[in-house]
Amino acid sequence: MTATRRGRPPSRAVDEAVFAEALRLVAEGDPSSVTRRAIAEGAGVSRQTLYNRWPTTADIVLDALLDRAASSVGVHSSAGLRGYLVELAAAVEGWARPGLRALAGFAQLDHEFAERFRGRFVAVRHGALEAAIRGQMPETPEVEWLAELVAGSLWFRVLVADLPLDDAWVGGLVATVERASS
Numbered sequence: 001m002t003a004t005r006r007g008r009p010p011s012r013a014v015d016e017a018v019f020a021e022a023l024r025l026v027a028e029g030d031p032s033s034v035t036r037r038a039i040a041e042g043a044g045v046s047r048q049t050l051y052n053r054w055p056t057t058a059d060i061v062l063d064a065l066l067d068r069a070a071s072s073v074g075v076h077s078s079a080g081l082r083g084y085l086v087e088l089a090a091a092v093e094g095w096a097r098p099g100l101r102a103l104a105g106f107a108q109l110d111h112e113f114a115e116r117f118r119g120r121f122v123a124v125r126h127g128a129l130e131a132a133i134r135g136q137m138p139e140t141p142e143v144e145w146l147a148e149l150v151a152g153s154l155w156f157r158v159l160v161a162d163l164p165l166d167d168a169w170v171g172g173l174v175a176t177v178e179r180a181s182s
Contacts, residue, residue, distance in 0.1 A: 010053065017043040018050065019064035023095070026061060026102040034061065034102065058106035058113045062121060065099040082174050084132040085150070089165035092158060100158055126151060133177060140181035150177065 021042035025034045036057055040047045054060045069091065079087075092100065103121070107114035130147045133140065140146065150173050157163040 014043070014045055014049065015063075015067070018045060018060060019067050022057075022060045022064040023068065023099060026098045027095075029098065031102055031105055036060075056106075056110065056113055058103065058110060059116065061099060061102055061106065062113075062117060065096065065103065066121060068095065068099075079132075080136040081132045081177060082136075082170060084129065085165075085170045085173060088154070089170055092154075092165050097158055104155075104159055133181075137178070137181045142180065146177050146180060149173075149180075 018039060021039050022034065024042065025038055034057055036047050036050045039057070039060060040050055050057075050060065054063065103117055107117045126147055129150055130143050133143050133146050133150075137143075153169070153173060154165065157165060157169065163169075
């Protein structure tokens, strides 16, 4: 006997509306305004739709960020470390910073969500960063350490210091990684 799914099948149009509204709300800067009610009203869907498809509001924001990143940040970039960091910086400075801040905040408040965030977002991006370093400097034994150095700089600038991820940041990190690997 096979289980039957109740309700309508997931709709890409619903996903797009929900994700756009979730990202719009986090961009406004008040995390308390990112609620299922606000997302549902802005997206023109029922709250039950959100409850049926996402375990938490944070998961909606996570899926919205993942969906948007899939089309703008190469997880398997072949452009080397500089290319990967340029793509990443453009996304963070263009649209992703508020979502990253929101996700980090949600992860501090909900241990189960933090695990999903680390597994679905952080680990994948960290793996892509390691691959970019390995692709550019294949003989480097400290790839994991160098990837942590780059990731730490990113999170510090985004979450703590509110500094830009600009050309100077990209160039400085690439130069630092190259020096450390020689």
